[in-house]
Structures are given as structure tokens and as C-alpha cells.
Amino acid sequence: MLPQEVWKAAKGYLEVNLHKNMYRAWIHDCEFVSFENDTFTISVKDDYKYDYISQRLWPAIRQALTRVYGQEVEVCFVLAEDSRPAPDLPSIPNVYPIQKKSSSAPTFTDDYAEFSRPNFGWKSNLNSNYTFSGFITGPNNQMAYEAAIQVIQNFRKTAYNPLVFYGDVGLGKTHLLHAIGNAYQKRGYKALYVTAEEFTNQMVDAIREKRMSEFRERYRYIDVLLIDDIQFVANKNSTQEELYHTFNALHDGNKQIVIAADRRPTDIKGLSKQLASRIAWGLAVSIQMPNYETRLAIVQKKAALQGFQLPEGVAEYLAEQPTQNIRELEGLLNQVSARASLLKLPLNLAIVEQIISEGHLQRDIHVFQRRLTVSQMIERAAAVMQIDLEEILGQSRKREIATARQWVIYLTRQETKASWPEIGIAMGRTHSTVLRSYQQLEKKIKADPALQLKAHEMRHQILQMSR
Structure with missing residues (x-):
């Protein structure tokens, strides 16, 4: 097969396996x-297309050429008008080196963005669990x-740039940010999620280094910037x-910006003009705040995602509880299901009512709201862990001390919402050390109902000490 025919066949393969709009564009x-x-040299019509194809589509094009040609090849791109490789991209080579040959070539998937662009240590920070379908x-x-x-x-093409979501904590702003980012990535765009606090800390580190x-x-x-908790700046x-x-x-650059805030941006004091x-x-x-019908749908949806169906009356009862936001409602469901599972109890309405009344879940909801300072929270968390405060603040690496220290950091962040530098001091x-410690424990808690219950119990003990 002549090289020209290889390219023609590769285009046919791409047309079938890529989204039709992406192929045409x-x-x-x-x-x-x-x-x-x-090495195949391929011409593109203009600078804009050159940038996009060089940065995003070259792995897909190389894969198609390799598949048709029968052996691994390289590919470079040139501008059609002068047949010379386009400049202006010093950080990305015009010819991309072939990686070590594997036994099976990657295949096209719906999550096309995951392999459609070179990875230069890129991390989107997106949570794939947050999607539009979830x-x-x-009305809220x-x-x-x-x-x-x-x-x-x-x-x-949209005039919604930036698009800003604002409202109280736990109402779904972060979920929407991640859902937008995930949707863009599936279309081959580069999206980045970051909190305003993380942006600040990274900037401070960059200045220092x-x-x-x-x-x-x-x-x-990047193509899309998703920035959370803008009020932090x-x-x-x-x-x-x-x-x-x-x-x-x-x-x-006609890129999309999406922002989340806890209040209308014009109401954020200390924001520059x-x-x-x-x-x-x-x-x-x-x-x-969601109404009752929406809260009920949320409880039913979250239960289904966790793999169980709530008996008649249970979802309705949970939706009626005086939680302040969606996050607390989901937390209530998690606590009830975890307690019933660990105590080997059937998850029916009578048991749920008993758990909520005896397990002090209902009255513990939204009780902190930054009532405790960081220092007070650290002291109480250390006391609950039954570890001397000096050891928590010290340098001991004993497993018992290190684990307790991790819990103290987690509880302090959860209940005070203080910044990482504040907690670090x-x-x-x-701040990077306490952040890493928090993230490690948070990941374990999300995956383990027993740890979720332990976190709730410690939170309740701290509340009792604060009364």
C-alpha cells in the first residue's frame, strides 16, 4: 500500500472511531x-488547527497510521501554505517520539480525552464520580x-464566560464544576479543577521556588478552568x-472559566474591583436549598448508587430530617446505612427512627459552623483520641501517634473549615504536609463505612465537650 493510501485509510479509521464533529472539524x-x-508528514490548514492537532489529536492519528501501516510509525504536522513545521510551540516537539512498543495498541473509547493528548505530568484534579447523570x-x-x-x-460560543455558581455549602456547586470538567474532557478538551485556596498555595510555592x-x-x-470557593481570595x-x-x-483565548462561590460575587467583601x-x-x-421532592430524589439516587434499595417510608423519613444542605443529607444516609450494617440490623423504618433518635444523628447536624477555633479543635480532637497534645504536635512517627495526628488534622479541617496554612501553623x-495527611485519611473514610461511623462518633464526642 502506498503511503498516500495508508493516510487515506487512516482517515477512514478516524472518521469511524472519532466523534463525527471532531473528525469534520x-x-x-x-x-x-x-x-x-x-515518519508521516501531514499538512494542516492554519495555525489554529496546527496547535489543536499537535497538542491533542496526534496520539489518535499516530495510532490510526500504525494500525493501517502494520508497524509503529511517527507523525509530524506542517502548515499547508509553506509545508514547514509550524513554530510557536517550543514546549511541544513537532515530531512526537514513539513510546515503547506494546503487545496491543490502545483502542478508542468514550473517554477519548484520556488518551487523545500527550501527558506532560498533567493532572486535572477532576472527580470522575461527579457527572451530570448523577x-x-x-427548582432549586x-x-x-x-x-x-x-x-x-x-x-x-457562549456568553456565559465566566459562569458562576453561588450558594451555601453542600448544595452541589462542586458537583457541577466536576461534571462540567468531565464532560469537556470526554470531548478532548483540557480541563483543570482547583480551589482558590489551592491556587493561592501553589502560587506562593511557585514564587518561593x-x-x-x-x-x-x-x-x-488549558481549555477550561474550574475554580472553587473563590471567596477564599x-x-x-x-x-x-x-x-x-x-x-x-x-x-x-476564548477558553471557558467556571467559578463557584458561597455568595454572590458582588457580595464578597475584599474582592478587588x-x-x-x-x-x-x-x-x-x-x-x-432543595425542596422535599428533590431531597427525596437525592436520597433514593444515592442509595441506588451505593447498591441498596431503601424500604418503603425510609427515604421519605430521611428526606424530612432537618439537614441544612445536600451534603448533610447524604451524610445522614451514610451514617444510617453504616450503623445498621455494623450492628447487623435490618434497614427498615423502625430501625432508622431508632438509630436517629438514639444515635444522636439528628441533633448533631450542623452544630459546629466554626464555633471552635483551630487550636480549640486540635485540643479536643487530641483528647478524644486519648493522646497527649504534646505528642500530637511533636515529631513522633509511632503508628499510634501518626494515626491520631492524621485524625486530628481531618477533624479540624472538617469542623472549622480553616485554611491549610492556618492548620499547618x-x-x-x-500546609502541604497537613493537606496530604488529610487527603490520605479522607480517601480511606470515603471507602470504609466503619471509618465513617468512627468520624461521626468522634465528632459527637467533641460536640459534647463543647457544651
Whole structure:
């Protein structure tokens, strides 16, 4: 088969296996130029297409060529008008080296974005469990949901840029951010989720280590930026300045920005006029408390996702409980199911009523709200763990002490919502150390009902000490 025919057949393979809109937009008018030293040279029409194909589609194109040709090949791209490799991309080579040959080539999947672009140590921070299919809509969040769908369906064309979700904690803002990011990634775009606190900490680290150019490239060399808890940057002038320029760069590049806040951006005190003005360019949508019907649907959906069906009356009873937000409602379901499982009790209405009344779940809901300072919380958590405070704050690496220290960090963050630097200072450790410790335990708790119950019990004990 002639090289020209190989390219034609590879295009046919791509047309079948890629989304039809992606193929038509990026691959259809690419032409064969030459074939030398096992390298196909392909021409593209303009700079914009060159950038996109070089950065995102080259693995798919190389895979198709390798499949048709019968052995591994390389591929490079040139601009059609001058047949010279396009410049302007110093960080990405024009010819991509072939990785070590494997016994079976990767196949196309629905999660196309996972292999459709080179991975330069990239991490999106997206939680794949948060999708649109798992998001329960109701009158409280319908507009936010519709706006999210619009920015997915109309990338680079929507006026909702930035799109801002605002409302109290635990109402689904973070879920929507991740759902948007996951949807974009499945379409081959590069999305990045980050909290405003993480952005600030990364910027501080970059300044200290003199890596600001690398930091800026990370946040401006993307298609979609999803930033959570924007209120954290209030009164942080340097962070706001960097965010402002980042937003400008992304907006000017026709990239999408999605933001979440605990209140309307115009109500965030300590936000600079220029950053507030930039945020105001888009659409701000509120998310409210769900009504009973939505709460009921949430309980039923979450139970189904956990693999069990609630008996008659149980879901309704849980939906009626005075939780303040969706997160607490889900937590209530988790506590009830975990306690019933561990105590070997049937999960019926009578048992659930007994668990809630005897297990002090109902009256423990939303009791902290930052009533305790970081230092007070650390002291109480250490007491509950029955470990001397000096040992918690010390350098001992004994397993018992290290585990207790991890729980203290977890409980302190959960109940005070203090920043990582605040907790780090109080614990005598760096913010990155306490963050890593928290994340390790959080992952274990999410996967283990017994640990979920233990966390609740310790929280209750701390509450009793605070009364």
C-alpha cells in the first residue's frame, strides 16, 4: 500500500472511531505530504488547527497510521501554505517520539480525552464520580444545570464566560464544576479543577521556588478552568492580581472559566474591583436549598448508587430530617446505612427512627459552623483520641501517634473549615504536609463505612465537650 493510501485509510479509521464533529472539524481537510524514515508528514490548514492537532489529536492519528501501516510509525504536522513545521510551540516537539512498543495498541473509547493528548505530568484534579447523570435537578438548581449544559454544548460560543455558581455549602456547586470538567474532557478538551485556596498555595510555592513561568503556563495552557470557593481570595491582593491576569488570558483565548462561590460575587467583601468586574462579565446563577421532592430524589439516587434499595417510608423519613444542605443529607444516609450494617440490623423504618433518635444523628447536624477555633479543635480532637497534645504536635512517627495526628488534622479541617496554612501553623507543620495527611485519611473514610461511623462518633464526642 502506498503511503498516500495508508493516510487515506487512516482517515477512514478516524472518521469511524472519532466523534463525527471532531473528525469534520480537525481531520477531514488534513492532507498527506510525505513519508520518510517511518515518519508521516501531514499538512494542516492554519495555525489554529496546527496547535489543536499537535497538542491533542496526534496520539489518535499516530495510532490510526500504525494500525493501517502494520508497524509503529511517527507523525509530524506542517502548515499547508509553506509545508514547514509550524513554530510557536517550543514546549511541544513537532515530531512526537514513539513510546515503547506494546503487545496491543490502545483502542478508542468514550473517554477519548484520556488518551487523545500527550501527558506532560498533567493532572486535572477532576472527580470522575461527579457527572451530570448523577446530578439531581429541581427548582432549586434547574437554572444552574441548564447553564452548565449550555457551556458544554456551545464551547467558545457562549456568553456565559465566566459562569458562576453561588450558594451555601453542600448544595452541589462542586458537583457541577466536576461534571462540567468531565464532560469537556470526554470531548478532548483540557480541563483543570482547583480551589482558590489551592491556587493561592501553589502560587506562593511557585514564587518561593522561582517557578512562576511554569505556574502561569499550567493555568493558561488549558481549555477550561474550574475554580472553587473563590471567596477564599478576598483581601489576598497578590492572588487576586494573578487570578485577574489568568482570567484575562483565558478569556482572550476564548477558553471557558467556571467559578463557584458561597455568595454572590458582588457580595464578597475584599474582592478587588478589577477581579469583580472580570467575574461580572459572565452569568451568575444561584443554587438554593432543595425542596422535599428533590431531597427525596437525592436520597433514593444515592442509595441506588451505593447498591441498596431503601424500604418503603425510609427515604421519605430521611428526606424530612432537618439537614441544612445536600451534603448533610447524604451524610445522614451514610451514617444510617453504616450503623445498621455494623450492628447487623435490618434497614427498615423502625430501625432508622431508632438509630436517629438514639444515635444522636439528628441533633448533631450542623452544630459546629466554626464555633471552635483551630487550636480549640486540635485540643479536643487530641483528647478524644486519648493522646497527649504534646505528642500530637511533636515529631513522633509511632503508628499510634501518626494515626491520631492524621485524625486530628481531618477533624479540624472538617469542623472549622480553616485554611491549610492556618492548620499547618497550629500543628507545627507545612500546609502541604497537613493537606496530604488529610487527603490520605479522607480517601480511606470515603471507602470504609466503619471509618465513617468512627468520624461521626468522634465528632459527637467533641460536640459534647463543647457544651
